[in-house]
Amino acid sequence: xxxxxxxxxxxxxxxxxxxxxxxxxxxxxxxxxxxxxxxxxxxxxxxxxxxxxxxxxxxxxxxxxxxxxxxxxxxxxxxxxxxxxxxxxxxxxxxxxxxxxxxxxxxxxxxxxxxxxxxxxxxxxxxxxxxxxxxxxxxxxxxxxxxxxxxxxxxxxxxxxxxxxxxxxxxxxxxxxxxxxxxxxxxxxxxxxxxxxxxxx
Ligand SMILES: Nc1nc2c(c(=O)[nH]1)N(C=O)[C@@H](CNc1ccc(C(=O)N[C@@H](CCC(=O)O)C(=O)O)cc1)CN2
Ligand SMILES: Nc1ncnc2c1ncn2[C@@H]1O[C@H](COP(=O)(O)OP(=O)(O)OP(=O)(O)O)[C@@H](O)[C@H]1O
Numbered sequence: 001x002x003x004x005x006x007x008x009x010x011x012x013x014x015x016x017x018x019x020x021x022x023x024x025x026x027x028x029x030x031x032x033x034x035x036x037x038x039x040x041x042x043x044x045x046x047x048x049x050x051x052x053x054x055x056x057x058x059x060x061x062x063x064x065x066x067x068x069x070x071x072x073x074x075x076x077x078x079x080x081x082x083x084x085x086x087x088x089x090x091x092x093x094x095x096x097x098x099x100x101x102x103x104x105x106x107x108x109x110x111x112x113x114x115x116x117x118x119x120x121x122x123x124x125x126x127x128x129x130x131x132x133x134x135x136x137x138x139x140x141x142x143x144x145x146x147x148x149x150x151x152x153x154x155x156x157x158x159x160x161x162x163x164x165x166x167x168x169x170x171x172x173x174x175x176x177x178x179x180x181x182x183x184x185x186x187x188x189x190x191x192x193x194x195x196x197x198x199x200x201x
Contacts, residue, residue: 004179008140015132015140015173019058022170030170031061033193035068038127041196043164043188047124051077051091052168054100056107059129060170060193066094077118079146080109089150091118105142120150123163128187130167137186137199138178139167151185164188171195 022030038044050069052062069076077091081103092098092110100108120126128147132140141147151165167190174197180186189198 007179008143011140011175012131012143016057018172019060019170022058027058027061030193031064034060034062034168034191035064037191037193037196038065039068041166041191043125043166047074047164049075049077049118049122049124051079051123051126052094053079053127053129054108055129056105060168062127062168065127065168070096077123078110079150080112081146083112087145087149089120089146091120091123092116093118121153121162125164125166126151127191128165128167130169130173130190132173132175132178133167133169133187133190133197134175134178135190135197135199136177137188138180139184139187139190140178145183148183148185152183154185166191168192 052066053059055061055063066076076094078094079089080092082088082090090112092112092115094110098110098115101111103109128139130139130141151163154162154165165185165187167187169190169192171192171194174192186199188200189196
């Protein structure tokens with residue numbers, strides 16, 4: 001294992017532990033603050049089709065955001081591990097009546113049978129879970145490369161077009177600078193319970 005990989009693994013372990021150590025009261029506060037941050041964001045206000053996630057492992061909860069979106073008539077989608085294409089995500093609409101099942105990581109996701117899917121590029125906004133971030137759009141995920149592979153098409157497109165990618169995190173998950181890999185897809189910014197870190201120049 002090389003030095004950079006070692007560094008990433010250690011950072012993952014450290015950050016996952018830190019976010020899991022938050023108390024239920026802090027988690028609730030952060031979830032509430034996150035919605036306030038997003039409501040101030042033009043990119044969020046303008047989006048009609050939004051992908052979110054169901055939190056696990058201490059991730060900042062997006063459920064208040066989901067409730068808000070539904071009230072505002074925005075369509076919500078959840079990532080589902082692609083049943084055939086290795087390490088890619090599908091996005092399935094998440095309605096009140098959507099049946100959820102646990103995936104191989106124990107994360108709840110919509111059951112794919114007969115569910116309407118949406119290709120990644122046809123979403124207005126994707127709110128991504130992450131393990132660590134910096135203020136230049138760098139993102140460290142769980143290590144599966146799911147989001148990077150799914151959004152690899154963005155690298156060949158003009159940067160200012162198509163699906164917008166914004167990370168969601170607890171403010172404590174911020175680091176000075178992450179080393180970026182050739183396959184990393186940069187985020188436009190990261191929203192936390194405290195503020196929005198804008199990475200777009
Ligand atoms: N809430 C949520 N949903 C998500 C993601 C996420 O990060 N958060 N993903 C973002 O990509 C995808 C799932 N990716 C994941 C990748 C690894 C692990 C994980 O727990 N890995 C174990 C080792 C698993 C193994 O046995 O191989 C670990 O690191 O402990 C979880 C989710 C899609 N859905
Ligand atoms: N576009 C891609 N094509 C092929 N392999 C890729 C691509 N993107 C990432 N990978 C591979 O996926 C693996 C995991 O990548 P990385 O550690 O950056 O994941 P991550 O961003 O932390 O995870 P996730 O997106 O699932 O939260 C790497 O070994 C990398 O080689």
